[in-house]
Amino acid sequence: MQALAKGYAFIGINLIGVLVFWTLPLLLSFLISISKWDLSKGISGIRIIGFSNYIEMWKDEWFRASLFNNIIFTGSYVVILVVLSFLVAYLMNEYVIGKKLAQLGLYVPYIVNVVAISAVWLALFSNNGPIVSFLRFLGMEHPPVFIADVHWAMPAMIFICVWQNLGYTVMLFISGLVNIPKDLYEAADIDGANLFAKIRFITIPMLSATTFFIVITSVINSFKVFGLINLITKGGPGTSTTMLVYNIYRTAFQFGKLEFASAQGIVLLLLIFVITWIQFRAQKDE
Numbered sequence: 001m002q003a004l005a006k007g008y009a010f011i012g013i014n015l016i017g018v019l020v021f022w023t024l025p026l027l028l029s030f031l032i033s034i035s036k037w038d039l040s041k042g043i044s045g046i047r048i049i050g051f052s053n054y055i056e057m058w059k060d061e062w063f064r065a066s067l068f069n070n071i072i073f074t075g076s077y078v079v080i081l082v083v084l085s086f087l088v089a090y091l092m093n094e095y096v097i098g099k100k101l102a103q104l105g106l107y108v109p110y111i112v113n114v115v116a117i118s119a120v121w122l123a124l125f126s127n128n129g130p131i132v133s134f135l136r137f138l139g140m141e142h143p144p145v146f147i148a149d150v151h152w153a154m155p156a157m158i159f160i161c162v163w164q165n166l167g168y169t170v171m172l173f174i175s176g177l178v179n180i181p182k183d184l185y186e187a188a189d190i191d192g193a194n195l196f197a198k199i200r201f202i203t204i205p206m207l208s209a210t211t212f213f214i215v216i217t218s219v220i221n222s223f224k225v226f227g228l229i230n231l232i233t234k235g236g237p238g239t240s241t242t243m244l245v246y247n248i249y250r251t252a253f254q255f256g257k258l259e260f261a262s263a264q265g266i267v268l269l270l271l272i273f274v275i276t277w278i279q280f281r282a283q284k285d286e
Contacts (some may be wrong), residue, residue, distance in 0.1 A: 026269075061262060065239035066247035073158060073243065076220040081162050082211065083171055083216055088166065089173030090203070103174070106167030108268040119232035121160050122147070126218050150237045160228060165221070169214050176210035177203070212283050214275060223272050234237035244268050 008015075011167070031046070033053055038045030057063055088106070096102050109117065124131050125146045135143035146156040180203065189199045204211075226245040229235060235242035244264065252261035 001190055029262045029265055032258055033266050035209070035259060037258055054267070057260055057263050057267070060260070061237060062242060062247055062251075063260075066235075066242045066244050068156065069239070069242055070223060070244045073154065073225070074157050074219055077161055077222050078215060078218045080158065081165060082214055084162065084171055085166055085169035085214070086207075086211075087171045089177060092170065093174050093177045099174075103171055104168070106170055107169065109164045110166075110168045114227035115231060117160070117164060118228055122232055125156060139197055148237060150240045153237055153240045157208045157228060157233065160224075160232075161225060164228075165218070169218070172210055172214055173207065176207045180206045208283075212279070216279055219275055219279070220272055223268060 029142050034048060034050055035046045036049045036190065036283055037047070071076050092102055123129055126132070127145050127148075136227075144152045146152040165285060184202050184206070185198055188202060193201070223243075224245055225243055227239055228244045229243055230249070233241040235246050245268070248261045248264045248268070253263065
């Protein structure tokens with residue numbers, strides 16, 4: 001009994017933090033999502049109306065666009081990030097001299113403040129910025145102004161997010177690569193396996209746990225992207241880069257529709273939960 005009490009004492013602070021900053025806000029958000037709230041009356045202005053907010057939410061063009069955009073963004077971002085990170089990590093681990101310095105250079109964007117990153121890319125992608133100017137130098141008469149172009153804004157945001165998180169995922173892959181037993185590669189060399197066979201049958205299977213962790217965290221983070229969208233594109237042009245979290249923020253704090261924003265938040269939570277559950281089941285069945 002004493003040992004149990006000590007255990008709860010050690011985790012008590014964390015439990016309080018989870019209760020105050022996660023559980024209670026979640027319950028309050030769900031309560032608001034099934035209510036009609038007259039803000040002028042404070043808490044007493046909450047009136048339970050059932051799930052009509054969830055039904056009305058699907059009639060909102062901005063919500064449908066943000067959901068569609070987030071699915072496209074997540075699929076593209078996760079695939080590109082995982083594949084590119086693996087390739088960079090493998091090349092760095094096998095062929096690069098001065099790995100630590102190269103890893104540091106890749107990791108810096110991950111720890112730099114999102115405001116600084118947004119300012120840099122706004123300047124790079126501006127109409128008179130170096131990227132557009134370089135395309136004109138190459139002979140393109142009307143190069144796209146990427147973040148202001150409805151067709152190029154989403155690819156530009158995917159590129160920026162991949163660039164920002166590449167160093168972190170590369171370091172995770174490298175940590176997995178260095179823990180693969182060298183005996184496996186030596187045995188493969190004796191059997192006459194070529195480079196691609198060793199990557200396919202040794203490296204990739206041995207990195208399955210690392211890859212699974214990266215995919216899970218990348219999917220979750222892709223549904224929570226907000227800072228770059230808010231600072232660079234404001235969800236535009238039009239609805240081309242509007243994501244779920246940004247739409248929740250705008251619905252709540254710009255339009256004052258806390259009920260619809262809370263309903264969207266609950267839908268986002270359920271969506272992430274379902275995707276994560278499917279990934280865990282798929283990993284378990286392998």
